[in-house]
Amino acid sequence: MHLSPKKQRFVDFIRTFTTDNDRPPTFIEIMEGLDIRSLGTVNWYVNELEKEGVLKRMKGYNGKRALSVLEQKMDNTLPLLGIIAAGYPLEVFENREFLEVPPAYQHPDNYILQVRGDSMIEDNIQDGDYVIIRRQDEANRGQKVVAYVNDEATLKRYYPTDDGIELHPRNPDYDIIRVSPEDDFRLGGVVLGLMRKYN
Amino acid sequence: MHLSPKKQRFVDFIRTFTTDNDRPPTFIEIMEGLDIRSLGTVNWYVNELEKEGVLKRMKGYNGKRALSVLEQKMDNTLPLLGIIAAGYPLEVFENREFLEVPPAYQHPDNYILQVRGDSMIEDNIQDGDYVIIRRQDEANRGQKVVAYVNDEATLKRYYPTDDGIELHPRNPDYDIIRVSPEDDFRLGGVVLGLMRKYN
DNA sequence: TTACTTACGAGTTTCTTACGAGTTTTTTAA
DNA sequence: TTAAAAAACTCGTAAGAAACTCGTAAGTAA
The missing domain is CATH 2.10.109.10 (Umud Fragment, subunit A)
Structure with a gap:
């Protein structure tokens, strides 16, 4: 499943952030890390990538809050x-x-x-x-x-x-x-x- | 199935671009890469090669748009x-x-x-x-x-x-x-x- | 309250598709 | 062999869709 460059950058960021910090980033951390100015945009990405089966919202993973993002693999x-x-x-x-x-x-x-x-x-x-x-x-x-x-x-x-x-x-x-x-x-x-x- | 030299050059470009960049090119990238001056021409190639079963438009693959071109490989x-x-x-x-x-x-x-x-x-x-x-x-x-x-x-x-x-x-x-x-x-x-x- | 996520509405930018018309090369048939 | 027909290839532009953006407000769990 090929992603657009922007979407690819998005999941790459989550991936490296997660391994670096042992937890997935918050929307705001994504925003800052990728130079996005709106939470709506972050949310749009998450929704899109979730539809495409690349990301998944998980319960209770994050430090302070409940929902967060995580990767999943498709191997057919x-x-x-x-x-x-x-x-x-x-x-x-x-x-x-x-x-x-x-x-x-x-x-x-x-x-x-x-x-x-x-x-x-x-x-x-x-x-x-x-x-x-x-x-x-x-x-x-x-x-x-x-x-x-x-x-x-x-x-x-x-x-x-x-x-x-x-x-x-x-x-x-x-x-x-x-x-x-x-x-x-x-x-x-x-x-x-x-x-x-x-x- | 042998292609005309021009068509061959066209699919070769897509092939190498895709392996180099991990994604298929956009029409404009093809245009620039092959020194074509019109999107219509690129479109004509894609249509032809699609008819011949060499290329295929895929959903959600490409950078900015939904449909794009890709070789018959890799898409299962x-x-x-x-x-x-x-x-x-x-x-x-x-x-x-x-x-x-x-x-x-x-x-x-x-x-x-x-x-x-x-x-x-x-x-x-x-x-x-x-x-x-x-x-x-x-x-x-x-x-x-x-x-x-x-x-x-x-x-x-x-x-x-x-x-x-x-x-x-x-x-x-x-x-x-x-x-x-x-x-x-x-x-x-x-x-x-x-x-x-x-x- | 605080630190988040989700929802909405309204842009802008990038890319595909469609159209109409032209030129060059190859194939066909007289 | 040569002229006509067909196929291969070219152009430029415009419409339209998808990808991507923003800002703000409302919702939700510790």
């Missing part, structure tokens, strides 16, 4: 949390790996699972595929979701019913899972996309 | 060249679109095609999927390739034989294509990966 990766297989608990990786994704998927609530098995074969999701998940606890009817039922994780289609939830596999060899209120149910997220690597 | 996109459907000529897009990909796929010889139809359904490649192609004229046995046979483009598996080439679909409704020496045959590339977007 998402955590590969583990392997999901129909009928088994989610196998979570110990040493977290990261996988590169198209930048648009970069989001703190997104993560990746690798699919094991063929329970979704009719949706053309095959063994070894990587699915990109958005962590959220609601879904639309028919969406593909990661669901946890009684400690078992599955990738299924989501169909709410009058008295519970149905989770449909996309493979005739597997049964529909009917979730009743007494089951322990949790939505892990919805599937945003899929990536497959050939070699 | 690949050109979406068109739609490929079994049994039809490749439908090439006029106004070139770009799609974000995982950064590792970034390569000048790579491009994207969108798949129409279900001729590869048994390989779990479905209608609407995006395949990432590496442009090259040889392939390994069994690899999925983009092939042009007598002006018809297809996505198939590649099987060389003693007296020619066989192209295997992955759908029983389609026939194997047998390419003999008198056929007009060309490899468009091999499939490196696949991306699918759900909404």
